Amino acid sequence: MARRDFSVSALPGFGTIAVIAFVLLYAPIVTMVIYSFNDSESVALWGGFSTRWYAAAWENTQVQEATIRSLIIAVSAALIATTVATMAALGTTRRGKFKGQTIIYIMINQPLMVPEIVTAVALLIFFAAIKVATGIQGLGYLILAHSAFCVPFAYLPIRARLEGMDMTLETAAADLYASPWQTFRRITLPLLAPGIAAGAMLSFVISLDDVIITEFVKSAGQDTLPTYMLGQLRRAVTPEVNAISTALLVLTVLLLTAFFLLTRRRG
Amino acid sequence: MTENAAVEVQKASRVYGAGSSAVRALDEVSLTIRRGEFFTLLGPSGCGKTTLLRLIAGFETPTTGQILIDGKDVSQTPPNQRRVNTVFQSYALFPHLTVSQNIGFGLEMLGRPRAQIKDAVARMLALVKMEKMADRRPQMLSGGQQQRVALARALAPEPEVLLLDEPLSALDLKLRKEMQLELKRLQTETGITFVFVTHDQEEALTMSDRIGVMSAGNLLQVGAPREIYNRPVNRFVADFIGETNFLTATIRNGIPRLSNGEAVQAKGPARLDGKTVTLAVRPEQVRIDPEGPIHATIAQTVYFGTDTHCHLRLADGTELVARLQSPPSGDIGLKAGEKVRIGFVPGAVQMLEG
């Protein structure tokens, strides 16, 4: 006989609510994907199947430049954020409880809690001051800004991985004549790798997707793909934006799937 | 420094925490472990066995006192520079490395040439009979197999001393018996000094050359199994190792007497005259004897196959167990309530102060 445990899914109306939630979540996305293959100029009227908007976007030099810029920023930010997050995670888990630990957790996770617009304004003012003082221009500011807000996203999976790791393994390595550096290189790092990869992917996606902070920090001619799209929407809406969005969606879904696979498999 | 000593622990203490919450896990323990012996640290959970091993391995530094390995003070030497290896209770095999890579890890870190590592790994695999599993990951092995790999990994660098922290406690009874023999064989074959930790007195008695009995951070007695079993220094040791009957007696003219005046055949030093002492006697050393000096009443008899346990009550209410060999008929011929006289095998009674 089946066990009659309590389950939310057995509550009346649960199925209906779940279906509505899924529809609300996915109907717009499905529509966007379908209309990215629309042959018509209009974003609302169906004019037959075509991949011409993908071709148009592919050939658009502004899209090309924005894409390259987005990728440079996302890759750099992911690398920097992951490195910082790895060190932070090692520092906060590879030792006993210490004074101010909670404060440090809060500080590391700060970008998750402070409204993004506040961070954006703060960065704008801060970088403006630096630009005036040093005269240095360039993509560096965007990379730094993205790195900063990506750190907590990289930190979480890395810390989770470290906390699940048996510290006796490091003791065992030291027992077997490994120096602290060798222990890190040969034991800690390989076991941490899935967490680091997950952190990097999450950072990459978060950076790739950012609009608000980029919009505030970027100088003229430093559009990323999302800010370029936003700019386009202010003028004429063409199915080209649908095509770019769909391409971004595919990339994001692939990376996030990899992220979940990496974080699910433990040990 | 003592000639022939593999490890010397000199008045080592280890305190965890500070202030009122401080725990004295080890309290001025001094101990010499001889080269090539199978030494066992025996004691109940929480008595400081792991702490002592961690001090020898170098995972902890003593709060006070010294640790000498091979005559050299290593109290401040990090673990990777001590010629000591550990078999961890949880095995701690590296999950991302194969069995062979696990076994070769120590030699690799010591910077040995590849060919030498390969030879040593092959030898170790053969020693623990795991040749077929060389390329497996540890997760693919059973508990007993992981145990063997952990042993091989710790033995491969040929340490001066091998530390084993309750390595058999996670195995079921049958496998544990097998591994006890296996460990003893490995120790004899390699000639490496083993420091073995257990809370199982039978395991300690059957495997060790010498045993150190610990309680609450102190080392109570060190000696060969027979010595520990037959001449325990105090009540704790007598009670912890095997089963023991305790009697309270007062020494008069060098003879211990029970409260009703009955004499116990034991020698009592004259200096203890007038003092109250505890006498310990093993159940197998108690005899039902019509000529015996002590009166007792049978409370119960329990049949155990080869033995029959006879629960007795003395005049002063003390309970005592006699372990008697069962006769061929199986019936020992004693009934509850029956009055008997008992005596002890000469030399079997131990006088304890604690």
Ligand SMILES: Nc1ncnc2c1ncn2[C@@H]1O[C@H](COP(=O)(O)OP(=O)(O)O)[C@@H](O)[C@H]1O
């Ligand atoms: N890292 C530690 N911090 C605080 N107390 C500890 C620590 N390690 C051990 N202890 C305490 O020291 C005592 C001895 O522990 P341990 O050496 O592990 O005992 P055993 O191995 O004999 O079971 C116990 O009371 C234990 O709670």
Ligand SMILES: [Mg+2]
């Ligand atoms: Mg222990």
